[in-house]
Amino acid sequence: MDVQFIEDLASSAPTPGGGGACACVGVLASALASMVGNLTVGKAAYAQVEADVYVVLEKLAALRGRLLELVDEDARAFAPLAAAYKMPKATDAERAAKNAALQEALVGACDVPYEIMETVGRVVRHIDFLAANGSRMALSDVGAAAAFARAAADGASLNIFINAASLDDEAQAQRYRDAAEALAGRIRVKCDEIFASVKDQVA
C-alpha cells in the first residue's frame, strides 16, 4: 500500500480528495477482477472461455490505467475549485470574480467524477462476465470487486451532487444530477445482482 497517498488523502490538503479516492476504489475493483481473470486462463476447465477472458484482461488493464489517470485529473479539477472557495468576497467586484471562478471550476469538478462513474461502469461489465464465466475458486473475489465498484460509483455521484448544487445554471445542475443518479442506479442494480448471486453460491 502507498502510505504517502493515504496520508495525503487523510490530511486537510485539498488534493487528493473524495473523487480521487473513488477512482482508487475503482482501481481496486478492476485489479481484483483482473486477478479472477488471471486465475481463470491456463486452466483446462475454462479453455472454452480463455480467449474471451484474455480480451477482458486487456480491457480491465486499460480501464485501470484510465482510473489511475482520473485520480490525477480529479486533483487537477479540484485545485481551482478549492482556490475559488478561498477567494475574498468583501466587495461586489470580489464576489463577482469569486463566483465566476467558482462556476468555471464547478463544471470540471462535476465532469471528472462523472467520467470516473462511466469508467467504473465499464469495469462492472467485465466483472459481470467473470462472475458468470470465471474460475469458481475466485467467486468471492468477483463479488468483492462488484461491491467495490458500487462504492466507487456511489461515492463519485455524491461529488457530482454537491458540486452541481453550487452551479448558477439550474438546468445544467439538473442535467448533472439526473445523469449521476441514473448511472449510479444502473451500476448499483448490476453490482447488487452480481454480489447476491456470488453470495448465494458461496454461503
Place this chain on the structure above:
Amino acid sequence: MDVQFIEDLASSAPTPGGGGACACVGVLASALASMVGNLTVGKAAYAQVEADVYVVLEKLAALRGRLLELVDEDARAFAPLAAAYKMPKATDAERAAKNAALQEALVGACDVPYEIMETVGRVVRHIDFLAANGSRMALSDVGAAAAFARAAADGASLNIFINAASLDDEAQAQRYRDAAEALAGRIRVKCDEIFASVKDQVA
C-alpha cells in the same frame, strides 16, 4: 497510488488477495473520514465539537494502521491455504495430509477477514459521528467513506463464507457464517443510513 500493490493484486499470485483488497478499501474509508475531521478542526463554526473530532482523528489513524497490518496478515493467512490447495491428493495418505493442512489454514482464512470486518465496523462509528458533526463542506466525502466501508465489510464477508464452506466442522462453519452475516448486516444498515442522509443533504 501504489502501482506495484495494484499489479500484484491483479496478478494470479496468491497474495495479495480479496481479503487484503477489502482491508485497503477500509483504509481508504478511514483516510477519507480523517480528511473530513481535519477539515473540521480549527474552524470557528465547529469549535464546540473540536475536542471530540481530535479524539476521532486519533482513533481513525489507529484503525487505519491496524487495517494496513491486516493487509499483510491476510496475505500471511492465505499463503498456507493456497499451498494446501496445491498439495497432491493421489493416495489416501496424501488426501489426509492435504485435508489436515486445509482445515488448519481455513480457520486463519476466516479469522482475518472477520477482524477486517470488525475494524471497519469501528471506522463506521467515527464516520457516523462525522456525518452528524463534521464540516458541511465535506459532506460528500463522509458519504463516500460510508460507501467504501460497506464495500470493505461486504467483500470481507464473502471471503469468510467461501472459506467456511470448506470447513469439515459444520458447527464451526455455521458460527463463522452467522457472525459474518450479522456483522455485515449491521455495517450495511448503518452505512446505507449515513449515505442516504448525506445524499438527501447534497442532492
